[in-house]
Amino acid sequence: MAEFGMTYRRPDFKSKIGASCWHDVEHSSHVDISHLQEEKLRRQLKYLEENSEFYRRKFTEAGIKFEDIQTLKDLQKVPFTYKTEIRDSLSEAPPFGHHRAADMSDIIQMQASSGTTGSPSYVAMTENDVVMWNEMSARCLFAGGIRPNDLVLHGFSLAKGFVGGVPLTQAVQYMGAVDVPIGADGGVDRLLRAIVDLKPRAIIGAPNFILHLAEKAPELVGCKASDLGIERLIVGGEPGGGIPAFRRKLEELWGAKCCELLGGTDLGVTYWSECDDQSGMHMLCPDYIITELYDEASDSIIPFEKGAEGELIYTAIGREASPLMRFRSGDHIEVLGTDCACGRTGPKIRCTGRTDDMLIVRGANVFPSAIQSIIGDMTPETNGVMRVFADFEGHTTQGNLKVIVERGADQPAEKDPILKSEIETRLRNALVFRAEVILVPADSFDKPGAAKVALTLREKPEFL
Incomplete structure (x- = not known):
């Protein structure tokens, strides 16, 4: 996507209005995706060898060479990258750590994690990285039901560098929709007033807050949330959206369909999303992220098969400023299926919790x-x-x-x-x-x- 350069909107966004998915890779075969991932993995490894002090040291300590990794199977030779390593890297070499792999003059944006399990992680992005984040998020928002030209109420926090803030605003604009950038920080009253005044088609936000918003509607704007015309709820950032009883309550209160997202600051805003089938979140970005499923009990990588459970391990491919290899996400998931009526081929999951919450x-x-x-x-x-x-x-x-x-x-x-x-x-x-x-x-x-x-x-x- 780098050929588009920085732009508020993807130039061909209008062509997506009647499409079945945002990008063809969402419907690609597993064989084609594997070939594409291996090609991009080799390019990423060459980039890391030339630009990443962090991974040069990590490979040396593990006794492996960059040229040893040629296939997805070979990737398992690479040791995991832990969040504690990233925190140490950031503290030893501020502002963006030893794992910064782009020149400071090429960095145009930064984001921060919520810091709920320690100090925030500060993530740097080049121009190409920002476009990549926009592209990944656009696929997820599209799968969840947002379309170009939609008005979208922003219900995530817009403060503290949180990826649900500015980067999600950028992604909504990129896909040709219009973000209403009030944010949860703006307060329930102002958000509900914006719904009454602007009549957005969709809301994005954390599930508990969106539920609270609905419960306050009769008191603050004099009508039920279901009378406000919202058609889509796109939720993420915390448990709730994938819990059947919670989802039912959200949908009943708003009279809208609710789809769940999953992502994380270290790799992007979001790269998993439910489709209209609502039967689990698809991996929609295999051309930007290689995903493995780690079973801690057997200390092994296991296939994405229905019923399998484990922790998601991520390797960024194509990332420049803050690239990660075999990053332990801490997200513990269950695989709900491997095919779908929507035609998307990425495995479907639900997140059962975080390993650091267990x-x-x-x-x-x-x-x-x-x-x-x-x-x-x-x-x-x-x-x-x-x-x-x-x-x-x-x-x-x-x-x-x-x-x-x-x-x-x-x-x-x-x-x-x-x-x-x-x-x-x-x-x-x-x-x-x-x-x-x-x-x-x-x-x-x-x-x-x-x-x-x-x-x-x-x-x-x-x-x-």
Whole structure:
């Protein structure tokens, strides 16, 4: 895509209006994709050998040469790159670390991760990198139902260098749509007023915040969210969009179809997205990212086959300023399928949680998002809101896991013993761990704002 150069809009965006996908590679065969990836991988390795101090050192320490890696299978000879290495690299060689592989004079933009698991990662981009990010995001937004000429309300935060801010605005413009750049930071009132005034077709944002926006509509603009004319909800950045009960609630409140995105600051804004089939997020950018599925139990790379689970490992191909090889994303996923009615050939996944969020309860691996899914299915007895209270050091406990659950708005407190027992039984049967459920009134937790919702608390809430 570099031949287009920097532009607000991709020059041929109008040709995409009636297309079945944004780019033909989304429908390409696995054989063709493998050949393309290997060709681009060899070019990327040559680029890294010439420009990356970080990977020259890493290859030397591993006892391998760049020319040893010729195929996708060979890629497994390369050691993983860990987030801690990137943080060390950034602190040792600011502003963009030893892994910066482009001249500072060629860097035109930077972004930062949310920093929820430590110091933010600062990511540099060249002009070609920005166009690549735009192209990847356009494919995902298109798959989720956004089209050129749409008006799109921006419901992610626009602050702190977050990739859901400026880069997503750029991607919406690139695909020929119009971004309404208010952002979650602008507040619920202003966002709802913009919907009334401008009548956008779609909203992009974090699922919990978009749900809160719908719940506040009657109070702030005098009508239900479903009366505001929104047709598409594109959500990501935190668990929720792929949880069936949560998705149903979003769609019912807005009267709109909801599709989920997945990405990450280190590789781009988004590169996985659901299509209209809503049966899992497709990998839509195999020409820019090689994706492997790592099974930690067997310490091996496993195929993307239905039912397989593991951590996503990413290698950027074509990346200039902050390239990564075999980067451990921390995203733990389940493969839901390998084909789709939409014709896209990328595997379909759902993210079950992040490895750094996972708790081990008496030997059982537990993701807070999995607990959220079960609680969400228990409405109206609960209102679907929960938090894990991890009152122990680290990620492992031999005790029962404390789970704080908001009861439904119309659920009497007198029935708490029955509800508590039912929730604990469901969690034990579905997730094979014992919970100590603590029921609290509806709306005990703060409503979502611009920041991501943290499902795990390390300090006891003031209201307990």
